[in-house]
Amino acid sequence: MFTFLYQNITTSTIVGVVFLCFSTNNYAANIEAGKAKAQTCIACHGPNGNSIISEFPSLSGQPAQAISTALYRYREGNRKNPIMSPIAAELTNADMNNLAAYFSAEKRTSTHITSAQNASLGPELANKYNCTQCHGPQMLGLQHIPRIAGQQHQYLITQLRGFKAQTRSDMDGNMSSAASALTDADIVILSDYIAGLADRPTAKNE
Numbered sequence: 001m002f003t004f005l006y007q008n009i010t011t012s013t014i015v016g017v018v019f020l021c022f023s024t025n026n027y028a029a030n031i032e033a034g035k036a037k038a039q040t041c042i043a044c045h046g047p048n049g050n051s052i053i054s055e056f057p058s059l060s061g062q063p064a065q066a067i068s069t070a071l072y073r074y075r076e077g078n079r080k081n082p083i084m085s086p087i088a089a090e091l092t093n094a095d096m097n098n099l100a101a102y103f104s105a106e107k108r109t110s111t112h113i114t115s116a117q118n119a120s121l122g123p124e125l126a127n128k129y130n131c132t133q134c135h136g137p138q139m140l141g142l143q144h145i146p147r148i149a150g151q152q153h154q155y156l157i158t159q160l161r162g163f164k165a166q167t168r169s170d171m172d173g174n175m176s177s178a179a180s181a182l183t184d185a186d187i188v189i190l191s192d193y194i195a196g197l198a199d200r201p202t203a204k205n206e
């Protein structure tokens with residue numbers, strides 16, 4: 001596919017633009033199929049994938065690859081969870097890609113209010129422990145690296161404690177190694193700071 005795209009661009013920019021229009025249409029179709037399938041997910045992950053339960057993660061605005069990778073790993077047993085493993089077991093690869101396309105295109109909002117103290121301590125810690133180096137300057141994630149900005153507060157605390165204790169599965173060891181240096185106080189500060197990094201919901205989302 002990349003060779004095809006590359007040839008189009010080198011041969012003629014117009015052909016490249018036409019190709020992109022087609023791929024946009026395919027993407028829209030996937031989002032619609034994902035939205036239909038997502039009706040079973042929103043009970044826990046919230047309307048538009050913005051969770052309203054602190055222990056349940058938001059899926060909105062998450063890089064599509066991070067969502068599909070997580071689903072795939074639940075289904076294959078690499079990441080285990082009593083709620084998500086049986087749900088993922090019922091999904092095909094196409095379902096996972098469609099669901100990922102849908103949730104990824106939704107806007108992330110958060111109702112979390114970070115304390116003034118942690119809002120000032122958080123950025124320095126995120127820089128010191130390289131969180132921004134992997135998760136991005138605004139912690140919006142990239143490809144398989146999840147977005148953490150505006151993620152649910154308790155979910156963040158649980159995951160970071162889990163990585164540190166090496167009880168949360170880790171695809172490449174990077175996160176467990178990043179979390180190993182954190183004290184529990186760091187985890188509490190970072191989670192409070194990161195959970196607040198998103199737009200406030202509009203009336204429509206509430």
Ligand code: HEC
Nearest residue numbers: 040041043044055056057067070071081083084087099146
């Ligand atoms: C009964 C509640 C429930 C339902 C229904 C549910 N989930 Fe989940 N989901 C959870 C919980 C709880 C977690 C956190 C599990 C963990 O700690 O690994 C989670 C985690 C996830 C994750 C990983 C998020 C991350 O940031 O790593 C993805 C992706 C996901 N769910 C997608 C879905 C999709 C897609 C559906 C619908 C097909 C769905 N879930 C239905 C409760 C639910």
Ligand code: HEC
Nearest residue numbers: 129130131134145146148156159169170171174175178190
């Ligand atoms: C070397 C790269 C790297 C660094 C540094 C890093 N992370 Fe991560 N992080 C990852 C990857 C990759 C994952 C996905 C792990 C998986 O699901 O197997 C992840 C996952 C996470 C998750 C779970 C997200 C979810 O949706 O389940 C949280 C929370 C997190 N990181 C927070 C942090 C914080 C806070 C820091 C700084 C202390 C940090 N990370 C530093 C690469 C990194």
